[in-house]
Amino acid sequence: MLNFSFYNPTNIVFGEGQLQELDNLVPKDAKVLITYGGGSAKKTGLLDRVNAELAKSGRTVVEFGGIPANPKFEVLMDAIKIVRDEQIDFILAVGGGSVIDGTKFIALAAPAKAYEGREKELMHFGFTPVPVDSAVPFGTVLTLPATGSEMNNGAVISDGEDKLPVFSTHTFPKFSILDPKITFTLPKTQVANGVVDTFIHTIEQYLTYPVEGRFQDRTAEGILQTLIEIGETTVNEPENYDARANLVWCSTMALNGLIGAGVPQDWTTHMIGHELTALTGLDHAKTLAVMQLANWKVRRTEKREKLIQYAERVWDIREGDDDARIDQAIAKTEEFFNCIGMATRLSDYEIGPDIVDRVVAGLEKHGMTKLSERGDVTPEISRKMLETAL
């Protein structure tokens, strides 16, 4: 097992009806900014319910809607101005990963006096924590199980064609309310995205090479098995509480630091996926489904031991030689994605061969030239993966 630190102070409040805990969770005397996205939180009545809970202790509330998928720096700057002008002292994100990611950046940038007027610089520390002393405290009400942002301190912010990671020790949500029922109104395609996003988050921290991280491996396999068990049901029966509850909890656990602590990680699929989304607008999860399979096909030698373990433990494949088992596991994974309505080829999205050069150029521009668990995925290997994914 590799050395590691694990720290995650987010208070999770999980289950049906937990929205009523808001009045206890948000400081009574706070002036609150509610952040949300494209309007579904308003349409479903969730925003009204949130406001009603906050009103129980007579809090002053300001709203900021319109945070888009792949939250854009310019939009977030408008919210940052509100936090400063209105002296907001608590932010409540009501939404999915994009709203929560955007809120992390707002919370981080608004009080950062040293960066006032040049907030964009806060987006350029990569995977190094942003050097600020504090952030505006914030909580979340999750509406879309997918990114895990509700229980971690990372965000991905878009600036034109750049998708940039932002981290800080101050950007853990104080709390996150996870009520599976709140997610019942999601369209099927977004639920399928959530299943695949959770699946690939788990894979990126699991399918590398063995280091005797037995708890981590078993827990990752448990998430994958659960997603396979409940995937079709939660996509096709949106009001099946048990299936959805399992998706919600797995999506949170897949990216809160737990399964990645003490084991190698391979974020190649995500990094290529980010470039694809920036260039084509294709949903994050859809890029992942396509690129993960291509990643395995190109790097099956490097990932051999873990692919065999994955075949046996996750898919119960016990027949055939090692190569046959690996082939079956990859095929089973593709079938699973397809059965929840997720395509697995770039051509399924009418993305042609001309994308390859553009993505490779993007990776080079963003310094993504030594990807994978061993830092051995060069732009040429990324190119092979993209060609395999066409």
Place this chain on the structure above:
Amino acid sequence: MLNFSFYNPTNIVFGEGQLQELDNLVPKDAKVLITYGGGSAKKTGLLDRVNAELAKSGRTVVEFGGIPANPKFEVLMDAIKIVRDEQIDFILAVGGGSVIDGTKFIALAAPAKAYEGREKELMHFGFTPVPVDSAVPFGTVLTLPATGSEMNNGAVISDGEDKLPVFSTHTFPKFSILDPKITFTLPKTQVANGVVDTFIHTIEQYLTYPVEGRFQDRTAEGILQTLIEIGETTVNEPENYDARANLVWCSTMALNGLIGAGVPQDWTTHMIGHELTALTGLDHAKTLAVMQLANWKVRRTEKREKLIQYAERVWDIREGDDDARIDQAIAKTEEFFNCIGMATRLSDYEIGPDIVDRVVAGLEKHGMTKLSERGDVTPEISRKMLETAL
């Protein structure tokens, strides 16, 4: 899945050589009390190493040794007096579960002005959080993987023949250093105790009845499988780093709230075990190994579905009818305990039938008359378990 809250802010610093992080983790200007147990921390040189790390920033350090297994109220009161007299502002527990549990009580009671002179009352809130506003901040350097106390907010304190639970939102360690190498010097019997303690902590949160807590079930099963895989090795090869690292991490994860969130729990075995320890001095883990098997034998109907799941998933038992599988799973568990040197009968410890009445009287005295995941284990059923365990 049941509704739940999950909050755990302890910073885990895991791996070989992590003791050197102490100087970063303990506030530089703190006056520190180091708490420890019977002297092995001193003998092995660990205490000197801890002192050397704290000295890097010139901290004033006071030591308090002699916290016994099953930490006693009277002993802890001596430390509480030191914290008050010396105006200690950080406590560092160097030890296993007893030292850490004792430290939690010290940290809680020392600043509790309202309870000064009647500190014993702090031990009588049962599973309700103790109503205090703060505690002295503390960290831990773990020497014995077993209780999970290094990443939770609970303690068990002894007062004569009473073993009493103490909880508070303020008694999470600020950090815990988990270096598997620090545990290499433990005697075999203590390592075996740690394996069984971790195993039973997991069982008490897993082997109840199904509620669609799929992540929780799979994660619990992963801990059990890991313990079965590494149990003999870590007992017999104390310097096998990988085996010990997996024991250390599993023992922490087994009782930090994770696998118990959103599922029923059955602490019957622990409650009967506590009475046994208080009356006979038998090690906590040894009481658990004996009583868990008896619990299953007496309550196999109530636990039927989960026993079948346990047989299949943890032991890969796929042959025979349901009852045969359950029998095999219980037998396999007993074999596993035995193979790491853990006896599974009270008579193995020369404890005879006269203990039954005394334990049942203890359970009644402590209000433990409706135990189990359904509250249906009466003193009469506890009696049956004890008789089965003879």
